[in-house]
Amino acid sequence: xxxxxxxxxxxxxxxxxxxxxxxxxxxxxxxxxxxxxxxxxxxxxxxxxxxxxxxxxxxxxxxxxxxxxxxxxxxxxxxxxxxxxxxxxxxxxxxxxxxxxxxxxxxxxxxxxxxxxxxxxxxxxxxxxxxxxxxxxxxxxxxxxxxxxxxxxxxxxxxxxxxxxxxxxxxxxxxxxxxxxxxxxxxxxxxxxxxxxxxxxxxxxxxxxxxxxxxxxxxxxxxxxxxxxxxxxxxxxxxxxxxxxx
Amino acid sequence: xxxxxxxxxxxxxxxxxxxxxxxxxxxxxxxxxxxxxxxxxxxxxxxxxxxxxxxxxxxxxxxxxxxxxxxxxxxxxxxxxxxxxxxxxxxxxxxxxxxxxxxxxxxxxxxxxxxxxxxxxxxxxxxxxxxxxxxxxxxxxxxxxxxxxxxxxxxxxxxxxxxx
Numbered sequence: 001x002x003x004x005x006x007x008x009x010x011x012x013x014x015x016x017x018x019x020x021x022x023x024x025x026x027x028x029x030x031x032x033x034x035x036x037x038x039x040x041x042x043x044x045x046x047x048x049x050x051x052x053x054x055x056x057x058x059x060x061x062x063x064x065x066x067x068x069x070x071x072x073x074x075x076x077x078x079x080x081x082x083x084x085x086x087x088x089x090x091x092x093x094x095x096x097x098x099x100x101x102x103x104x105x106x107x108x109x110x111x112x113x114x115x116x117x118x119x120x121x122x123x124x125x126x127x128x129x130x131x132x133x134x135x136x137x138x139x140x141x142x143x144x145x146x147x148x149x150x151x152x153x154x155x156x157x158x159x160x161x162x163x164x165x166x167x168x169x170x171x172x173x174x175x176x177x178x179x180x181x182x183x184x185x186x187x188x189x190x191x192x193x194x195x196x197x198x199x200x201x202x203x204x205x206x207x208x209x210x211x212x213x214x215x216x217x218x219x220x221x222x223x224x225x226x227x228x229x230x231x232x233x234x235x236x237x238x239x240x241x242x243x244x245x246x
Numbered sequence: 247x248x249x250x251x252x253x254x255x256x257x258x259x260x261x262x263x264x265x266x267x268x269x270x271x272x273x274x275x276x277x278x279x280x281x282x283x284x285x286x287x288x289x290x291x292x293x294x295x296x297x298x299x300x301x302x303x304x305x306x307x308x309x310x311x312x313x314x315x316x317x318x319x320x321x322x323x324x325x326x327x328x329x330x331x332x333x334x335x336x337x338x339x340x341x342x343x344x345x346x347x348x349x350x351x352x353x354x355x356x357x358x359x360x361x362x363x364x365x366x367x368x369x370x371x372x373x374x375x376x377x378x379x380x381x382x383x384x385x386x387x388x389x390x391x392x393x394x395x396x397x398x399x400x401x402x403x404x405x406x407x408x409x410x
Contacts, residue, residue: 008406010371
């Protein structure tokens with residue numbers, strides 16, 4: 001009797017996840033994710049939950065120290081003078097909305113560190129719920145139609161950030177003043193105009209001190225995504241796109 | 247260099263175990279999206295900690311099982327789910343009704359168990375591990391494994407019977 005039940009239980013458990021295998025390619029994963037998004041879009045509230053599902057192993061690795069190829073102090077001071085700092089007291093919201101075209105997720109008032117999500121082709125494919133600060137929801141508002149094959153990260157810092165330095169795969173570095181992360185512009189696209197993601201991003205305070213540095217690693221082939229035209233919102237000539245957050 | 251070796255090693259573990267761990271996480275946690283996150287986080291944490299995390303790990307599968315089970319539980323707690331077991335209804339609505347219904351039936355039955363009971367049941371009857379191995383992997387006494395099973399099985403029996 002027990003043996004019968006246990007045998008059936010084994011079969012039931014296997015059947016419950018039978019065929020549930022991770023998609024074989026990143027494109028499949030993205031397509032599947034998008035398909036789920038679209039199905040759920042009309043269900044409204046569940047959209048954010050779906051978007052939080054990470055199909056791709058992705059890591060934002062915090063490192064303790066890194067060389068500074070540029071004069072960060074000068075750059076940070078320049079940024080501090082020319083643009084608002086990222087401050088930690090910005091608003092909290094909850095939930096998110098996806099109307100089938102544009103998705104808006106919340107900015108959590110985490111005090112634990114940058115919040116980063118990875119997007120490919122405008123679709124959230126993974127993120128790091130680091131430091132226990134959230135359940136992995138990406139923290140951006142963006143137009144799904146406007147971001148071609150890029151990796152996007154959004155950052156949220158517990159302390160004021162004067163500058164963000166991006167380390168690109170080419171070996172170069174780019175400095176970003178965080179104006180886009182001021183209260184009315186909170187979402188930020190990291191990557192160059194060709195959709196290349198930075199290998200790491202260092203966050204500096206206005207004294208030029210490193211607050212934290214994240215290295216980005218994607219254990220999947222994102223090169224299959226051929227960058228299309230430059231994103232349709234914001235500047236297309238540089239490596240940052242400001243996305244208004246109303 | 248060490249980091250590269252670790253990455254290569256973790257990449258290999260990912261290739262070998264990701265699918266299995268994903269299914270394990272779905273059964274233990276009930277939510278495919280959360281399961282994907284949990285498994286991704288386990289690998290991401292491995293990657294972040296690098297090679298040293300794998301030093302002394304004799305059985306990577308056992309190590310990963312434990313990490314995933316703990317991550318599923320931790321994620322649920324962080325999300326203030328308090329062991330709430332959600333069963334998302336995804337998938338095509340035509341053609342696969344029977345399979346989807348059958349899948350939900352099993353997940354609903356598992357939902358009647360607490361996290362530890364689910365983990366023990368899944369490791370015992372899905373991963374086909376022995377009770378001593380489960381105790382070792384979950385780092386709990388053998389007696390706890392036995393009692394979890396003895397309490398879980400009647401619950402599952404009733405729920406699965408009722409649903410048939």
